[in-house]
Amino acid sequence: MSKAPQIKIPATYMRGGTSKGVFFNIADLPERCQQPGEARDKLLMRVIGSPDPYEKQIDGMGGATSSTSKTVLLSKSQSEDHDVDYLFGQVGIDKAFVDWSGNCGNLSAAVGPFAISNGLVEKSRIPDNGIATVRIWQANIGKTIVAKVPMTNGEVQETGDFELDGVTFPAAEVAVEFMDPADGEGAMFPTGNVVDDLEVPGVGTLKATMINAGIPTIFLNAEDIGYQGTELQPAINGDPEALARFETIRAHGAVKMGLIKTPEEAANRGHTPKVAFVSAPRDYVSSSGKNIKAGDVDVLVRALSMGKLHHAMMGTAAVAIATAAAVPGTLVNLAAGGGDRTSVTFGHPSGTLQVGAEAKQVNGEWTAAKAVMSRSARVLMEGWVRVPGDSF
Template sequence: MYLPQIRIPATYMRGGTSKGVFFNLADLPHAMQQPGPIRDQTLLRVIGSPDHYGKQTDGMGGATSSTSKVVIISKSERADHDVDYLFGQVSIDKPMIDWSGNCGNLSSAVGPFAIAQGLVDASRVPANGIATVRVWQQNIGKTIVANVPIHNGLVQEMGDFELDGVTFPAAEIELAFKDPAADGALFPTGNSIDTLVVPKLGEFEATLINAGIPTVFVRARDLGFTGTELQSDINSDADALQRLELVRAHGALRMGLISDLDEAQSRQHTPKVAFVAEPASYQASSGKQISSQDIDLVVRAMSMGQLHHAMMGTAAVAISVAAAVPGTIVNQVLTSPEGNSVCFGHPSGTLKVGASAYLEDGQWRATEATMSRSARVLMEGWVRVPGACLA
């Protein structure tokens, strides 16, 4: 017996350089309103995973880590917060949703979605101006403050803010990631620099930081890279991908995120691994010429086993905080290692981020990290999934 498809209210949104399917928790079928296998198998089918062809043709996913994402938003019962935000990174070729971290890019779409869904008290949304949406990020237990522009009572989506990695301009949304280090442990090992010993690769220095998202930073040259690589340079090189995954897995073990190297395969979203270098001129994937004089460093980061086409928002938080702490791998390659903001080069162009960090009782702590993004509704209505998903 073949059950008919069911339809679930959903909104398809771009946030920063990512896009995903957004759901209001109250609109989900009852069986999906709690975490568990039914929720996961239904969301996997929404996105079109697992797909052994790697295309997600039979779903809403775009066959990249940046476009294989789901978000669930609900009205928050926490004091001083408007909404709760849960993020899922959907594997393309495996039956897995990784709920272990946040998506910084899609964080920019949470405020607009919440306002449009009536989840933010009307008294907090001006007729014209900026609506400040206080978001509780459930995956990591942190606060994000989104400043969303409002025009004539509606979210302003159009504008002239340009974001490298996104073709069209839109309205600017300022984000502040409050206290971005989990449980105050900015450096899980207690060190701003550690030595990793990785079989087949040898011994090299790394900064293991938990800000925005757990991230392993290494020098590009230590892995045979320049730091100016584009997606095709890395993603078409099986040996390079293997080296980077080995670094990620050993970094995860050192950070205490896994207890065995084999666990890294089931925890693909975190940690991230990124390689950095001093400023260098290069041509971005868009054809835009990036001058070494306009940036403070170059960074390339991996997401779900592939080089990201721009930069994950959470990794940008990690970059900004690591840059603010003297002695880290990131801080060491900066042209000007002083100040609260840096501009880094990534495969699609550049991004400016800011962070504040301070030393207290011998431990570095981060107050917040800031950046600007944009967001836009691409489609809204219902997604349809086979009824068997809920059976």
């Protein structure tokens, strides 16, 4: 039995968009955890409370959902044209792993505020009042994110009247720009097609748009898999057979996208790719009881994260949605009515969200310059987290 005393590590618990996570300055971690590896992963899992066979994360900071089982590591940037380096770790809930394969778009909105408040941005770049532009290097995928953080009297302004569906209380608006959002160095459409026939054993052959933008995402037509696109979490998460089917689709889609070599590898890559399904607009009632009219949105989207239907929409998946909507002929574009567009308003389980994106063809391949959305962020608690000294 472990009797090693607990150690204290400076940390900040923050909400960013519709997610929450534990934020660290890498320099504050124990020395052996300041580099990637087993020690770091074990430390972060212990902080969050994983792996937990009860799937509650009672003995940690996690909230037992994909949206709340997250960690962020930050440091002053090694690059002159960025302010802060940002590394995101998605912590498994019942399994022992930290997935470093992608970004968290929601928590990206909290990176700028944390970086300013913790001295990671040069003071000369921060106005006393107005908007501070924080240049973020997203180290997981090697991309630039630009956050526009409101400042009041030299402090990050966290309170305001900006409302975000999926978040109960209003806060200050943080505009986030995802530059060149195609994920990684490969093509935005890794198969070379905007729509593919995806063969899934035991499920069938499905039309799919597979895109690397924001985060690798597999888009399906809702009606092809027996849904309307208006579903809320209980309809999916309460159906074990449906969840298993989605995971099978995800695994075979990941192989077709070239992310893994065999479907079995998907078990250790839970964060990417995402699976989402789309449909044309129709009326529905959101999880908060808000009536969403067909005329309020261009398209309906439901997305799964870490094996469960998301309560709102992942920020990175929102980038994928907007980018796919901007490319004529994708399933997202067709569900939204087709044609050219530079922004899309989509309905998700908690309400609606508007995201802007522009795409164009260069030498026969689709590219996107950036995607833009507004989120909010605030500090929930700051101080220290404690973990047993022999847990990593």
